[in-house]
Every structure is written in C-alpha cells, then in structure tokens.
Amino acid sequence: MLSRREWIKEGLWSIPAFHYGLGTLLNRRISNEDDKVTSPPTRPFVVELPIPPVAQAIQKLDPAPDPAAHQRYSEFPPRVFYEIHQKEAKHSFHPDLPENLTWGFDGIFPGPTFHARYGEPIIARFYNDLPANHVGFGIPETSTHLHNAHTASESDGFPTDFFFSGQCKDNHYPNIYAGGDPREALGTLWYHDHRVDFTTQNVYKGLVGFYLLFDELDSGHEEDWNPGLGLPSGDFDVPLAFADKAFTPDGQVFFDAFNFDGILGDKFTVNGVIQPFFKVARRKYRFRLLDAGPSRFYQFFLSKDEPGKTSELFTLIANDGNLLPAPLAVQSVELGVANRMDVIIDFSNYKIGDQLFLENRLEQTSGRGPTGKIPIGDAILRFDVDRDAADHSRIPSKLRELPPINLSEVVTERRWVFERSQGAWAVNGKFFNVNEIRANPEQGTAEIWTLKNGGGGWSHPIHIHMEEFQILTRNGEPPAPHEVSRKDVVNLGPGDEVRIFIRFRDWVGRYPTHCHNTVHEDHAMMFRWDVTGRNGENPPSPRVFGTRILP
Amino acid sequence: MRRRALLVSGALASLASVILRGVGFGRESAPRTGPRAGYFPNAILRTHENKPVRFYDDLIKGKVVLINFMYTNCDGLCPRQTANLAAVQRALGDRVGRDIFMYSITLKPEEDTPKVLQEYAKSNGVKPGWLFLTGKPEDVEKLRRKLGFVDPDPTVDKDKSQHIGVVLYGNEALDRWAACPALTDPTEIVRYVLWMEPKNKQAAD
Structure with missing residues (x-):
C-alpha cells in the first residue's frame, strides 16, 4: 500500500500533465484533459547517488592555444589544460526506465567536476562532438558558459559564440580574484551550454557540470585549519x-x-x-x-x-x-x-x-x-x-569577509524591468538582440542596478555574467541574512524590486544579463551589455578551431 | 492499493498513447512518417489563395518553417508583426517558397475567409511562399494549442486582442524547434531561421 507520503515521493501528486501521442506535456493545456498522463512510475531511493568524476588535466594541448585569442593571456598564462568532449551517450536515469541518449561533457550527465585553484590559470578546450544531423530536441551547436566565473568575454560562452559539431574552442579560465581582492573568491561554479534560443534544450539534454574553485581559505583540505577554514573536503x-x-x-x-x-x-x-x-x-x-x-x-x-x-x-x-x-x-x-x-x-x-x-x-x-x-x-x-568515520573538519565561526560596498565608486544607476510581453519575455520592453548594446559600463567603475519584476505573478531568477554583485535592498529593505552575500542570480518574486551594487573589473567585452528560467531566456528575456576599456580596448574575437574529421 | 492505482494509470496512459497514435488521424490517406507526424494535426486548412492544404503533410513535413498567429482586423500587435515578417520574407528572398516556408494562421477563422486573407496578404506585400491560413474553428484552435500559442491565464487566453506574438521557427526533418518574439529584429529572425539547417563547417558569427 502506498501511503500519501509515498504517493508524494513518487511525484505524482504535483502536476497534471497531458498526453499528445508523442509524449508528456505539462500543466498548461487546460482543454486537453483527455490527454492527461504522467511520467512512468519509478521506485524512489533504489539508485545510489552518483558523484561526477573529477576532470583530469592533460599535459598539453595540440595544437597549442593561441595567445592572441585571449585577453591578458601573458599575465595569466595557463598552467593546467583540459580537453572536454561534448558528446552523445547512453544514460540511465533510473532502472525502471529504459536508457536514454543524453548529451554530456565527456558524454556524462553531469559532466566531470573541475577542481580549480586560484593562481592556476586553465585552458579548457571544449570539443563539439555532438551528432551533426541530430533529430529531436537539442541543437548540436554549443557555447559553454562557466557560470559565475570572472572570465574574459571571449571565454564566457556568450550565447551567440556557439560553434558546430566537429569544431572546438578554448576557454581561458584565469582563476583570478575580481580586482585582485581575495574577498571576491568564488567557490561553487557550474558550466553549462548557453546557445542562444536553445539553452533550455541543450541543458535539458545534459550539458551541465560543476567547477569548484579553491584557494588558501577554502583550501579543499579539512585538516587545514590555518590558513584554511577546515571545511569538509574530499x-x-x-x-x-x-x-x-x-x-x-x-x-x-x-x-x-x-x-x-x-x-x-x-x-x-x-x-x-x-x-x-x-x-x-x-x-x-x-x-x-x-x-x-x-x-x-x-x-x-x-x-x-x-x-x-x-x-x-x-x-x-x-x-x-x-x-x-x-x-x-x-x-x-x-x-x-x-x-x-x-x-x-x-x-x-x-x-x-x-x-x-x-x-x-x-x-x-x-x-x-x-x-x-x-x-x-x-x-x-x-x-x-x-x-x-573520522572527521577533521570544522565549521568556523567566520568564513570569508565581504568586500566593502563603496557607493562613492558608483557612476551610473540603471533600471531593468523584466516583463512578459506578447507571450514572450522582454527587458525594459525590448527583446534580446545580440547587436544591441543596452549598457556600456566603463571598466573599473561601479553601478547600481535596479532589477524589477514587471508583474503578472511570474518569478524570474535574474543572472548577471562577469562579476558578482551585492544586494543593497530588496523591496526597500536590507537583504535577509542569507542574501548578505556576493551573488550572481537574484530571484525576483512577483512584484519584487532589488537594488544591487556591481563592479566591472579586469575584462572588457560583451556579456549578457538574462532570466535563468531558461525558457524565458530562450524567448528573449536577455540583453547584451559591454564593458568598455578606459582606453577603448576591444576584446579578441572568440576563436573557433577549424573543423576536425571525426572518426 | 495505491501501487495498483499507479499501474492502472500507467496502463491507461499507454492505452491513450496507442489510441492517439493508431486512430487519431486514421482517415487521412497520406503516409505520415516525419518525426512530428504523431504530434501535429493533419487538419485541412485553406490558404489565402483558397487552396486546401493538409497542415502536416503539405505544410510541415520535412520543411524549414516559420509559423505565427494573427487576424486581419487586429489593430494591436498584428500590423507590426506582419510588417516585420514581411521584412523577413524580403531578406530571405526567393528561398521563401523554395526551401523555407512562412505560415500565418488566423485566430478568427470565422471572419478571416480565404478572400479576406488574400486582401490582407496583398495589402501587406506578401510574396509567394508565405501562406495565410484559415480553417474550421475547432481545427485552428487545436493547432493553436499544439503549437503552444496559449496564455496560461484562461481569461487572457480567451481575449484575442492579447494573443501570443511569437513566431515559431523550426526544421521538421530534424525535429528542431524554437521560437522568438515576432517583433524581433528581422535580420535576427533571418539568422535564426538559417540556423535551422544543419551545418558543420560554418562559424556562428
């Protein structure tokens, strides 16, 4: 007998869904009650949690990376190299279901976990080995974004910087603190596909992985209580x-x-x-x-x-x-x-x-x-x-100090309203257009951005690339304790208005801001902004390596 | 007991699947073999040239398409949307009608007869390869839902003046589908549509 709780565990309580012959559509087509169905039942808690393997560095890349393809390459010459192959492979979600063909970094979902360290710049070469003539959801064209990394524009995985099956691209991850300030250290990052209009499909297909970044404080060694924090590791x-x-x-x-x-x-x-x-x-x-x-x-x-x-x-x-x-x-x-x-x-x-x-x-x-x-x-x-088991870890009373918010650095305030428009999604009434630069912050300055939910009862998790921000106020009030933090995705619930303080350091070039309900993002809730160098520097164009012959 | 309920619901689901696949469009004679054959209705629509067409077999199967919804006496979104798509058609040139097809389906099939649509197409400078489509109201409504042009708020959904203003673009042969606002910069819409063809050797930008 299944109790209510087991029923809930099965996930069957939650969502009416409708069947169209090809599959399960969820929760929207009110007039098609006759087509209702859910995913097949699966027994809860019969599969052991998989832990993605740690990505393994290689000795060198062949051909060697092109220094001219990256900003500040000679300042942060890569010391660690990775080759990651995006490819299709069989995946089991559950023993009660047949295997699926998913897309993964190195063919696995989630992909391998990078263990990176501050001061050790990386070049990760991403190969697109996806099937060129793939049929079904997902497009075999990819732009890998390292989410919350402080990287140059050409290594950021900008949505239209995608490349095709049979090509590869180098992303330079210098692993530097924004502004050289260790208080800006990042820890839990993730990488995922960001192909314009197809981000949802490609991520849903499996193009997701973790990238963990360690430094002296968050050292990845729980025995290390000085200078390390001694957080659980390994x-x-x-x-x-x-x-x-x-x-x-x-x-x-x-x-x-x-x-x-x-x-x-x-x-x-x-x-x-x-x-x-x-x-x-x-x-x-x-x-x-x-x-x-x-x-x-x-x-x-x-x-x-x-x-x-x-x-x-x-x-x-x-x-x-x-x-x-x-x-x-x-x-x-x-x-x-x-x-x-x-x-x-x-x-x-x-x-x-x-x-x-x-x-x-x-x-x-x-x-x-x-x-x-x-x-x-x-x-x-x-x-x-x-x-x-032995436990050498601790939870210290202090973790990482927040960098100060210095409002005297603020040169501009901008307001961004995220709203539904014509059944699609707009920011300040405009749809995404890669050729339209909606803001031009100058490198080394700071700004206050107001992020406003445009209404209709929708929620929008808003993500800003390039550098972390801090929340000044949420709906006029100081942020709750857990939001007194550096952040890169702020949730705008219905009616929410959040003011943030954000700096633009170290890099120039184009970056996006978008809703991370990626279905909203893919239907145009995104805008481009460009960091301009003080001397008008331009970033190098993202460089894609030529077509390889795939076996 | 609940376990059995689950099994039963699973069995019903499979049965529903069989019924939909096996019987749903049994009356049509043409073979329906593309990746979305089981999804898209094959309802008979009429073009602004007053030709009968089967939605799936004649308009979708194996093609690169752009699809939106409109109605001729719409004084809100439609005029701008149609003008924008006309710019898309001009930019795509003679590929429209050859290997790229544009479809605008009326939300008011009772009023928008083929003749009315023909006048609308003419006044908007529509060229061959872009069809304005009408049909039985129930067929059009089913199509609208299948294509996702539905507002989750039932009140808004009933109000045709607040209709969904996106254009669906895709390549049925690859079962590759996306959508963007119909008022997106037309040069961008053109790029999006051209991206629907598989290409291994071409750089993105």
Whole structure:
C-alpha cells in the first residue's frame, strides 16, 4: 500500500500533465484533459547517488592555444589544460526506465567536476562532438558558459559564440580574484551550454557540470585549519545538481518545445538519477546544491525518518557559490534556477540506521514560479546513516569577509524591468538582440542596478555574467541574512524590486544579463551589455578551431 | 492499493498513447512518417489563395518553417508583426517558397475567409511562399494549442486582442524547434531561421 507520503515521493501528486501521442506535456493545456498522463512510475531511493568524476588535466594541448585569442593571456598564462568532449551517450536515469541518449561533457550527465585553484590559470578546450544531423530536441551547436566565473568575454560562452559539431574552442579560465581582492573568491561554479534560443534544450539534454574553485581559505583540505577554514573536503564535499525531467510513457526524456512559459518535470533527478539514496557516515558533509533548471524553484528541508515529519537544522555556508561572512543555522534553503547553496549537514547528530530526506516543500505547478510552501513535499534524496568515520573538519565561526560596498565608486544607476510581453519575455520592453548594446559600463567603475519584476505573478531568477554583485535592498529593505552575500542570480518574486551594487573589473567585452528560467531566456528575456576599456580596448574575437574529421 | 492505482494509470496512459497514435488521424490517406507526424494535426486548412492544404503533410513535413498567429482586423500587435515578417520574407528572398516556408494562421477563422486573407496578404506585400491560413474553428484552435500559442491565464487566453506574438521557427526533418518574439529584429529572425539547417563547417558569427 502506498501511503500519501509515498504517493508524494513518487511525484505524482504535483502536476497534471497531458498526453499528445508523442509524449508528456505539462500543466498548461487546460482543454486537453483527455490527454492527461504522467511520467512512468519509478521506485524512489533504489539508485545510489552518483558523484561526477573529477576532470583530469592533460599535459598539453595540440595544437597549442593561441595567445592572441585571449585577453591578458601573458599575465595569466595557463598552467593546467583540459580537453572536454561534448558528446552523445547512453544514460540511465533510473532502472525502471529504459536508457536514454543524453548529451554530456565527456558524454556524462553531469559532466566531470573541475577542481580549480586560484593562481592556476586553465585552458579548457571544449570539443563539439555532438551528432551533426541530430533529430529531436537539442541543437548540436554549443557555447559553454562557466557560470559565475570572472572570465574574459571571449571565454564566457556568450550565447551567440556557439560553434558546430566537429569544431572546438578554448576557454581561458584565469582563476583570478575580481580586482585582485581575495574577498571576491568564488567557490561553487557550474558550466553549462548557453546557445542562444536553445539553452533550455541543450541543458535539458545534459550539458551541465560543476567547477569548484579553491584557494588558501577554502583550501579543499579539512585538516587545514590555518590558513584554511577546515571545511569538509574530499569524499565529504559533494556536489548535488538538481534537475526535474518529464518522460514519455515509453521512458524517454520528453521536452516540450512548444511552451514559452517554463517547463516542469514530475521526476526529480540528483546528479542525473531519479530520487537516489546516499550512504553517509556519522560526520560533517559539505553539499553544494545547484538548481540546474530549467524552470523550477526549490525550498529544501531536511526531514528525519520520513518526509514531512521534521525540519532538521543544518548550516548554510555559501550563497551562489560564494562563502558567507559567517555560517548560518537554517531549517531550509531556497534555490531559484542556477542558484547554488553550499550547506553543511552534520550526520554525527544521528544514529547508524537513521534515514533523512532532502525534501522540496515549495509547490510549483507551472513555469510561472512557486505557488507557496506545502507541509509535505517531494523527497528527492535520502541519506542513509550507515557508519562512523573520522572527521577533521570544522565549521568556523567566520568564513570569508565581504568586500566593502563603496557607493562613492558608483557612476551610473540603471533600471531593468523584466516583463512578459506578447507571450514572450522582454527587458525594459525590448527583446534580446545580440547587436544591441543596452549598457556600456566603463571598466573599473561601479553601478547600481535596479532589477524589477514587471508583474503578472511570474518569478524570474535574474543572472548577471562577469562579476558578482551585492544586494543593497530588496523591496526597500536590507537583504535577509542569507542574501548578505556576493551573488550572481537574484530571484525576483512577483512584484519584487532589488537594488544591487556591481563592479566591472579586469575584462572588457560583451556579456549578457538574462532570466535563468531558461525558457524565458530562450524567448528573449536577455540583453547584451559591454564593458568598455578606459582606453577603448576591444576584446579578441572568440576563436573557433577549424573543423576536425571525426572518426 | 495505491501501487495498483499507479499501474492502472500507467496502463491507461499507454492505452491513450496507442489510441492517439493508431486512430487519431486514421482517415487521412497520406503516409505520415516525419518525426512530428504523431504530434501535429493533419487538419485541412485553406490558404489565402483558397487552396486546401493538409497542415502536416503539405505544410510541415520535412520543411524549414516559420509559423505565427494573427487576424486581419487586429489593430494591436498584428500590423507590426506582419510588417516585420514581411521584412523577413524580403531578406530571405526567393528561398521563401523554395526551401523555407512562412505560415500565418488566423485566430478568427470565422471572419478571416480565404478572400479576406488574400486582401490582407496583398495589402501587406506578401510574396509567394508565405501562406495565410484559415480553417474550421475547432481545427485552428487545436493547432493553436499544439503549437503552444496559449496564455496560461484562461481569461487572457480567451481575449484575442492579447494573443501570443511569437513566431515559431523550426526544421521538421530534424525535429528542431524554437521560437522568438515576432517583433524581433528581422535580420535576427533571418539568422535564426538559417540556423535551422544543419551545418558543420560554418562559424556562428
């Protein structure tokens, strides 16, 4: 017998969906009730949580990178090289479903996790080995964006800098602090495809991976308490990518290309599998939570014994991958698309044999955004406490100091209204046009941007490339403690107006700002802005290496 | 018990699938083999030249297409939208009608007869290869929903003056679909459409 809770765990409670012969469409076509169907049932917690492998550096790239293709290459000459192949491969989301052909960096979903360090510049060569004549959702043309990296424009994965099957492109990741300030250190980044108009499809297809950045403070060694923070490391530092998916009755990933509002899945994947379990030791773990989209918001709770039963305390240490000034004890964390939240869960508070559920209690029934909190949500990941283990980590009382906000640096204020327009999505009434430069901040200056939700009850997670910002006010009030942080995605709930302080340092060239409900992004809720050098410097054009003959 | 309910719902789903695939369009004789054959209706529409056409077989199957919705007496979005798409047609030149096809489907099929659409096309400088389409109201409504031109707010959705102003673009042979606002810069729409063809050797910018 399935209890209500199990029913909920199956994810079947949440979303009416409709069947069209080809697959499952979600929640929108009210007149097609007769076509209603959900993804096939899958048993919860029968698959062990996969941890993506760490990306392996290679000795050198052949041909060698072209120094002229990158800004400030000679200042930050690459010391570490990677080759990543974007390709199609078989993937199992769940043993109750047939294998799917997904796209992945190195053929896996999520792709390999970069372990990068400040002071060690990287060139990552991304090959597009996707099938040129692919049939179905996804386009075999890619532009890899390293989300929240402080990189030059030509290595940022700008939406129209995409390249084709059989080509490759070098991205230079210098791993420098913005403005040389260690208080600007980034920690949990992710890389994903950003091909204009097709970001949702290509990311949904699997082009997602983590990029973790360490430095002296966040050293990646839990024994290191000085100068390191001693945060849980190694096997106890676990990235978790959350992505909801829909499946056709025959178990193939279904993508609704004819939906301009946002798409939801009724299956919740973590690191590429549906509702996994994870065996944990009685000690502290760092989890790096990522909402990999495309359109869902989450509010995660940790419940002991069964979903909806308790709301355990855990510790939030980073917002959008950036360490907070001090850890915060929380009962939940909320993520919009592309947000990252690093948390520490101390399983030494529990006994061997205990089970805990990471549970999303934020109801959402359409691309519009969350409707509100619910008492019992979808249990997405089960922790099974099964052993003791040594723990050399700690949660220090201070993490990383925030860089000061110096309003005297502000030279301009800009206002951006994110709104629905003609069934598509606009910013200040305009649709994305790659040739239109909507702002021209000067390198080395700071600005205040007001980000305003244009209404209609929609939620928009707004992402700004290039450099982290800090929130000055949300709806006229100082930000909540967890938002006193450096950020790169700010959630605009219905009616929200957020003022931010943002600097433009180190690089010149074009960058986008967009809604990270990528369905909104793909339907034009994006604009281009260019950082202008003080002496009018231009960035090099993104350089794509010539066609290779694929075997 | 609930487990059984799940199984039953799964079985019903499969059954629904069989019914939709097997019987849904059984009356039509033409073979329907493209990747979206099971998705797009094959309803018979009429062009502004008063020719009957099957939506899937004649207009979509194997083609690179641009599709939007409009109506002739719309005094809001449509005039600008049609003018913008006319600029797209001019820019694409004689490829429209040869290997790229443009379709504008009326939201008011009761009023927009082929004759009315023909006058509208003429006054908007529409050239061959761009068809304005009307049909039975229920067929047009089904098409509108299948193509995603639906507002999630039922009140807004019923109000035709607030209709969805996007243009769908795609290549059915590759089952490759996207959409952009119909008022996007026409040179950009042209680029988007040309991107729908598979090309391995061409740089993006």
